[in-house]
Amino acid sequence: MYFDNNKNIDDYFKKGLKDYSQVPEDAVWGNIERQLSEEKKLKQLFFYKVAAGLLIFIGLANFLAFEVSYFSGSEKNLASMNLNEELQNSIENQKVEKYSPGDYNVNNDNQLIASDVSIPQNILSDQDIQSQMAAIEEKGEERNLLRDQRSLSKMTALDVKLANKTKEPDFTELRNQPFFNKSKIPTREFSLSNNTVQNSQQRGNLFSLSGSFSPIMSYRSTKMKTSNSTMPKEKSMLSYSGGMNVGYSIGDRLTLRTGIHYAKLGQSLNSVEVSSDSYGMDGETTVINVASSMGPGQIKTNSLMQQGETEETPKYITHDNSVLPEFTIEPALYQTFEMMKLPFILEYRLLDERFNISVIGGVNANLLVNEGIYMEQAESTKRIGSTKELSKLSYSGTFGIGLNYDVSEKAQLFMEPSFDYYITSLSSDNSYQTFPYYFGFFSGVSISF
């Protein structure tokens, strides 16, 4: 046997080495096992970091919300008195006299000694409020009042009335005195000023910030004016959506929400048939034109040929590495559209309890930020083409149900099964009247402030 042609030596090595096997050292499995364990730990660590970050975020948000309404405790206490007729009468009977500089002592350093200021008994002191609250608590009303933040808003009128009746100490003249030491003046009394009470009420729970995420099942409805017999079988596609919202309460039960959301929509194209008529040129690139209800798609033949890297060599690739003139692409292709969504949503609460149910609805402006036709490989998904003639801006409507649970006064967990339907066609070509839609089951956290 002579190696007088290349085939002989090729065959010889192929026969000898193609199915060559050799047992590796045991240590190799040990290394693989260790690496797998480490990567699993890293995944868990990542999860814990996210969870910890979320908890810290919620905690900080709660803390900040508490700080913003620093005097909310006093307001609540005062508001609570609304239901205590006896207490209300006592408040209304209180009269506050205006202070004058003469009411204060001056020490040797010409500084005002605030501790020496004797606060008149008819101003509500901490002790008064606490003792009065204790009386309310005995009647079992305090807990409910504190829990239900919205009850506070109903008491605004009384708070204002109370604040009007209770004059704040006038330190104006004192401040003009050279011996005035600001740090020595007790600040708590200022909380009873009209402005402070009103501002606090205005700030309380008017806004909310929420984040949500959901897997979504997207598809489309089509009213195409042209039919195409070579249209591939189209199916729905599972992807995801998520984003942030800012809410603004415009009534006791009504909230307006807006924000920014990302959504990846699309569909799968199955058994895409390619014929000799499908070929075309896009600049200097040979492309395969693919019909779809979303719009005309183009697949680059070069990208298609490279799919053999991780999969079995596709049947449509010939021995000399060219693409057959007619074939069917067997792996499903994914036609995706990535949207940045600007929602304008109204939420109406049906219940006013710790567990709430609400109805949501509104419209969204959707900006197309990316699109593509993708093919799955063993290790990744590769972009092999694109959809043409798409509208950059489209609009959709949203309808859903919100299920909210108050985990604290400021934090809510929520789930929102919702449906998003495009009211304008995604294609800029009038012959394609196709409207994407998706179902999502959003869940997230909302912080009020």
Added chain:
Amino acid sequence: MYNKLTNIIEACQKGDRASQKQLYTLFSARLYGVCLRYSNNEEDAKDLLQEGFIKIFKNIKQYNHTGSFEGWMRKIVVNTALERFRKNTRSLTIDNEDYMDSLQLNYEHVLEELAYKDLMKMVQELSDQYRIVFNLYVIEGFSHKEIGQKLNIGESTSKSNLSRARELLKEKIRKQYKTKSTGKVI
């Protein structure tokens, strides 16, 4: 066997460690053979096998039970070898040595005496580029155009690399035989 393998794959898709070990035990020897072909020593082959199995376990959820599972794993290992080659090779140059004249040798006896391990050693002794091109063309069955795309080289470079690899292998076989049959002129 089929059902057993299917069960193992499904368990691996759920991340079951015992099944991962079973899968490794079933296929490690054959995949190690692939790794040896694409490496120039056993240490590199072991690293390649480890990296290949990690990728297999990471991506096994994507295996949809169509086509040969072993073929799917081999593709991942081969691609891992190519990735390593691309990372480690800054520039792809062909050897400018003149090609040896075609050898008109009688290899019949030589071939009978050479063990598979010797063949493997010869392939491993080729330069990285020659070895990769030889493996992709001869063993995996890729065309020069495909090899060119995978390695970012021209088709003609792939052809000349293969030709050079063949000549070097012939020379190695000749030397091997010389060593084994001292004094015999071939």
